[in-house]
Amino acid sequence: MNMVYIASPLRGDYNTNIKNAVEYCSLAGEQGVLPLAPHIIFSQWCNDTIPEQREKGLQLGLALLEKVDELWVMGTEFSQGMQGEVEFALNHKIPIFFVTHPHDPAYYPVSADENRLLTSVDCTPESNRENYEGQLVVLRHEHLKPEYRTPRNQIWTVTHGPGCRPDYVHSDTIHLTHPVDGDRMAVGRGEVWGVAAPEALAWISNAYSEFDATLLPGATPEGELCR
Structure with missing residues (x-):
């Protein structure tokens, strides 16, 4: 089972963004991958409004990103943190997929066979x-x-x-x-x-x-x- 890093905005409408991330993970899990959204995990003890804790959360997220098989960038609005995640993935040759319609699993980059899609x-x-x-x-x-x-x-x-x-x-x-x-x-x-x-x-x-x-x-x- 592929481990997938789910990147989506956190700042702004915090509650809505967390709700969206949970939905994306649920939909991705239904497609047969193991979804991991860092701001669902690390926001439990890293407060995004406190600079030191935000930085810690970003570093933990990149450490997690280094371990996954793919990065899925959800939506068309990219936060500063998401831009950093994309740059990190590019530098580490981690496949990146941009999911323009994240609420519709028909757009999710899931291969019809056992081989990962190209990007x-x-x-x-x-x-x-x-x-x-x-x-x-x-x-x-x-x-x-x-x-x-x-x-x-x-x-x-x-x-x-x-x-x-x-x-x-x-x-x-x-x-x-x-x-x-x-x-x-x-x-x-x-x-x-x-x-x-x-x-x-x-x-x-x-x-x-x-x-x-x-x-x-x-x-x-x-x-x-x-x-």
Whole structure:
């Protein structure tokens, strides 16, 4: 069972934020992960309004974050503490998932198989600023239906489209082909994390044997348009 660090705001409307964190943990637990929300745990003895205790709580939270398998960032408003947690996770190569609709478990990054979903840490640094044409990219999990959310379905080849260039003008559309199935679809540039890192592709080939040949240079599968 994956241990998941649940990051969400605490300051502001304290009671509502605690209630939300409890709900997020409950929903995450129903998805088969072990959720851990630091401000539910450490707020029992670290008062967030006292600077020394707040700092202690933040340090305890980072110590916990170092032990988990994934970081889930809940919602679209990030507190200073959450920003620190994201930075810490990036520095320690902990997979980060941004859950934009935290009250809806359909958005939770739970894989449909036993393999964890891919995220930005599985991409080459700064690759979201590169030209994507001809590259193998990582599709964000939220753009797949829950039953199709596996790492296998997150690796795609970018064939063409005005959004291939980071300085696109009128449209950010990129066209994708799946390297195994040959399925095709069009998405916005922002719907991919970036270019898949060599280590991620090696892991994919190990996890899914059908990728062994297709990830070799020059492999070009043929397939039908996704429906």
